[in-house]
Amino acid sequence: MPGHDRFRGFLAIPYLDHRDQPLALRFRCLAEHDHRAGGHGKYMSETGDTGRMFNVRAVHQAGDVIHVCEGELDAIILAKLGLHAVALPGALAWQPRHRRMLAGFSRVWVWGDPDDAGADFIARIVRAHRAAKGVRLRHGDVTDTYLHGGGNALLALIA
Numbered sequence: 001m002p003g004h005d006r007f008r009g010f011l012a013i014p015y016l017d018h019r020d021q022p023l024a025l026r027f028r029c030l031a032e033h034d035h036r037a038g039g040h041g042k043y044m045s046e047t048g049d050t051g052r053m054f055n056v057r058a059v060h061q062a063g064d065v066i067h068v069c070e071g072e073l074d075a076i077i078l079a080k081l082g083l084h085a086v087a088l089p090g091a092l093a094w095q096p097r098h099r100r101m102l103a104g105f106s107r108v109w110v111w112g113d114p115d116d117a118g119a120d121f122i123a124r125i126v127r128a129h130r131a132a133k134g135v136r137l138r139h140g141d142v143t144d145t146y147l148h149g150g151g152n153a154l155l156a157l158i159a
């Protein structure tokens, strides 16, 4: 599409609203290489696009429980397991308005990556939402855990 030339060849990740209308696209390089040396990030946003919640439809479809993770592909994996999951890409993507979007849930599971940024991601959401609880990932992020132990390895963490 016009304006997307620089994202040619990358995976396009659509951000849809709760009626499946596109709001934005993010892009992911699928090559196993040094992305910086290639002049791009592993993930890329359109200019000026920040702080969006991925898969907001889950907020509308979920009952009392919602899952928040750091990556879009992590959210897709959790959704495949039947969980209602949104992603806030980047540990710094949490914004005050997201608190309102998650108000009313009796449990907010926060799947932060097992690193300092992930701990910060969990801490920010737990401070903002009293029903939020961090999930203790041990074998990498949600995707790594899924590849390592399958869906049961993820479900066991919230059992």
Ligand SMILES: [Zn+2]
Pocket: 029, 030, 031, 033, 034, 035, 038, 040, 041, 042
């Ligand atoms: Zn790359």
